[in-house]
Amino acid sequence: MSAKTEENAGRRAWHIFARVFAAVVLGYLVANTGSVLLGFLLPLPKVDSVLTASLLSFAIYTAVIMWIFAVKTLRKMWLGLCLALVVTSLGAWLLYLLETAA
Amino acid sequence: MKDTFRQSMTWLHTWAGLVFCWILYFMFITGTLGYFDTEIDRWMQPELRTVENITLAQSIDTARARLESEAPGAERWLISPPGNRETPQLNIFWQQPRTEAGAGERGEQMLDVHSGEPLAARETAGGQTLYRMHYLLHYLPRDVGYRIVGVITLLMFVGLITGIVIHKNIFKDFFTFRPGRRKRSWLDIHNLLSVATLPFQLMITYSGLVFVITLWMPLVGFSSYGFDAGKLRAALTEIAGQVQVEPAGTPAPLGSLTAMADTAVEHWGDSIRSIEVKWPGDANARVIIRKSPQSISRFREQLVFDGVSGELLEAKTAETNAPQAVANSLIGLHEGLFAGPLLRWLYFVSGLLGAGMVATGAIYWVVKRRPKPGREAVASAGHRLVECLNVGTIAGLPVAIAAYFWANRLLPVDMAGRADWEIHVLFMVWLAALIHPRLRSLRTAWIEQLWLGAAAFTLLPLVNAATTDGHLLQSLAAGDWLFAGFDLTALATGLLLGIAAWQLGRHWQPGPKSEPVVLPAATLATRRDITR
Numbered sequence: 001m002s003a004k005t006e007e008n009a010g011r012r013a014w015h016i017f018a019r020v021f022a023a024v025v026l027g028y029l030v031a032n033t034g035s036v037l038l039g040f041l042l043p044l045p046k047v048d049s050v051l052t053a054s055l056l057s058f059a060i061y062t063a064v065i066m067w068i069f070a071v072k073t074l075r076k077m078w079l080g081l082c083l084a085l086v087v088t089s090l091g092a093w094l095l096y097l098l099e100t101a102a
Numbered sequence: 103m104k105d106t107f108r109q110s111m112t113w114l115h116t117w118a119g120l121v122f123c124w125i126l127y128f129m130f131i132t133g134t135l136g137y138f139d140t141e142i143d144r145w146m147q148p149e150l151r152t153v154e155n156i157t158l159a160q161s162i163d164t165a166r167a168r169l170e171s172e173a174p175g176a177e178r179w180l181i182s183p184p185g186n187r188e189t190p191q192l193n194i195f196w197q198q199p200r201t202e203a204g205a206g207e208r209g210e211q212m213l214d215v216h217s218g219e220p221l222a223a224r225e226t227a228g229g230q231t232l233y234r235m236h237y238l239l240h241y242l243p244r245d246v247g248y249r250i251v252g253v254i255t256l257l258m259f260v261g262l263i264t265g266i267v268i269h270k271n272i273f274k275d276f277f278t279f280r281p282g283r284r285k286r287s288w289l290d291i292h293n294l295l296s297v298a299t300l301p302f303q304l305m306i307t308y309s310g311l312v313f314v315i316t317l318w319m320p321l322v323g324f325s326s327y328g329f330d331a332g333k334l335r336a337a338l339t340e341i342a343g344q345v346q347v348e349p350a351g352t353p354a355p356l357g358s359l360t361a362m363a364d365t366a367v368e369h370w371g372d373s374i375r376s377i378e379v380k381w382p383g384d385a386n387a388r389v390i391i392r393k394s395p396q397s398i399s400r401f402r403e404q405l406v407f408d409g410v411s412g413e414l415l416e417a418k419t420a421e422t423n424a425p426q427a428v429a430n431s432l433i434g435l436h437e438g439l440f441a442g443p444l445l446r447w448l449y450f451v452s453g454l455l456g457a458g459m460v461a462t463g464a465i466y467w468v469v470k471r472r473p474k475p476g477r478e479a480v481a482s483a484g485h486r487l488v489e490c491l492n493v494g495t496i497a498g499l500p501v502a503i504a505a506y507f508w509a510n511r512l513l514p515v516d517m518a519g520r521a522d523w524e525i526h527v528l529f530m531v532w533l534a535a536l537i538h539p540r541l542r543s544l545r546t547a548w549i550e551q552l553w554l555g556a557a558a559f560t561l562l563p564l565v566n567a568a569t570t571d572g573h574l575l576q577s578l579a580a581g582d583w584l585f586a587g588f589d590l591t592a593l594a595t596g597l598l599l600g601i602a603a604w605q606l607g608r609h610w611q612p613g614p615k616s617e618p619v620v621l622p623a624a625t626l627a628t629r630r631d632i633t634r
Contacts, residue, residue, distance in 0.1 A: 039323075070111065
């Protein structure tokens with residue numbers, strides 16, 4: 001965000017709204033799917049890895065929120081969040097399929 | 103968001119911190135009082151006397167007789183023998199089996215160990231309700247309150263982490279205090295309180311989140327077990343060390359609970375916390391005896407007996423699962439049930455400093471944004487709202503809590519819905535405290551509410567003396583530290599609020615338009631002294 005747009009109150013409000021929306025909806029989803037993926041990836045017995053991933057889920061969410069408010073442009077933010085959402089959910093889904101097939 | 107990472111994080115810290123800070127302050131204050139929940143319970147039922155010279159066997163027999171007449175065919179009974187901090191009186195609890203309509207009916211009674219009848223004492227919401235407010239709020243369905251608290255706790259955690267990030271010189275700033283420098287002084291106090299208690303704040307916040315993990319992050323466990331709630335619950339129950347048993351459907355008399363308790367005493371010494379009976383009267387009955395908490399973890403050592411034969415089936419001594427042990431330790435640390443008197447006071451002070459951290463943050467927000475002296479700038483409506491919420495919550499909530507204790511002593515003992523009305527009084531006074539700064543100038547509102555709080559707490563021991571058959575000198579002479587401690591804490595709180603009111607009046611001179619010009623940090627001198 002450049003100094004010029006900063007002065008524009010409307011733009012500013014939109015930026016804040018977009019980021020709050022992203023943090024509440026997309027960030028929450030990414031924190032959930034990310035923890036799910038982590039639960040599949042951790043080399044621990046199932047119930048242990050699920051619990052560990054659960055315990056870390058709020059740390060993941062916090063990191064995601066901080067990233068959302070730190071990233072420079074909204075474009076980068078939407079792209080990053082969508083990418084993270086797709087990668088984590090696809091990854092988790094594939095690992096789940098592998099597990100049930102085995 | 104902003105030009106640099108630190109600026110963005112400062113923005114996030116400011117707004118994540120401010121938006122629900124008044125509820126957060128409420129959670130801190132009520133949660134901190136929760137560390138003395140059973141002590142407050144006892145103060146609020148002064149009719150009850152400490153149970154003395156009762157053997158474990160007497161307690162168990164009394165409780166069992168009562169449960170057999172009150173709740174035959176229950177799914178579980180719980181007997182808590184008297185004489186410890188958590189249950190000073192003999193407590194029984196029961197739950198009927200689950201029906202299609204939902205969870206089975208529950209009941210709870212405090213028993214007179216000699217007569218076996220429920221104890222007669224005034225109806226009160228007690229310390230328990232006060233403590234429950236910090237995670238359920240009030241006047242809301244349980245689930246809703248729990249969820250809101252989860253969100254606010256997450257914002258608190260975001261506030262803590264961003265606070266650390268934006269704080270360049272944690273060590274240097276810790277020793278920095280610039281009194282009488284208006285804005286900077288408030289920031290310095292905010293930093294001092296936050297940094298000094300940072301480990302406690304991180305612990306209490308993250309462990310608070312652990313309580314709501316299954317509610318807010320359900321996908322993790324759910325999806326890993328193929329969206330099969332039954333499988334997930336079974337796995338979690340197993341590692342949690344809970345006893346799962348189904349009734350056989352054939353009746354069989356329950357064995358001797360006292361004999362099983364004797365076995366437990368042989369195992370541990372005399373530190374039985376509770377005796378749980380699953381499916382009493384059924385052939386598959388189980389008796390689970392739990393030990394008093396002695397370690398940080400919430401996990402409690404337990405012995406499992408066959409309820410009919412009385413044979414010891416299993417002794418669970420500790421968690422075998424590392425992540426479960428971490429979760430139990432976090433929850434155990436949060437609840438602090440293991441803490442002795444000294445550690446309990448440390449918890450109490452840390453909690454109050456946490457409330458101070460939230461309060462100074464909120465005050466810094468408005469002080470920084472107040473119109474410059476001499477300028478004609480008009481404070482915005484939003485600014486004015488924050489100012490009023492600050493007065494009505496930071497100074498007003500203590501008044502409301504004092505009113506709660508007053509109500510306990512002054513409402514008619516046989517009043518219908520007495521317990522509810524104690525709570526109504528608390529919230530009505532808080533509401534009045536939130537409206538009051540709208541009608542007065544800010545300076546007057548702050549000073550009046552602080553003085554009111556000081557008076558309400560200082561007079562509390564007198565109200566107690568006038569309405570019960572004991573008073574402070576008596577309890578001091580008798581060494582009754584529970585009642586003496588409550589009175590002394592009320593006096594200390596009154597004194598602190600009085601000093602704050604006096605200092606505020608001295609340093610914050612009314613401006614020409616009776617609007618704030620300078621709000622000096624020296625008003626918080628007392629808080630500063632505590633942290634040193």
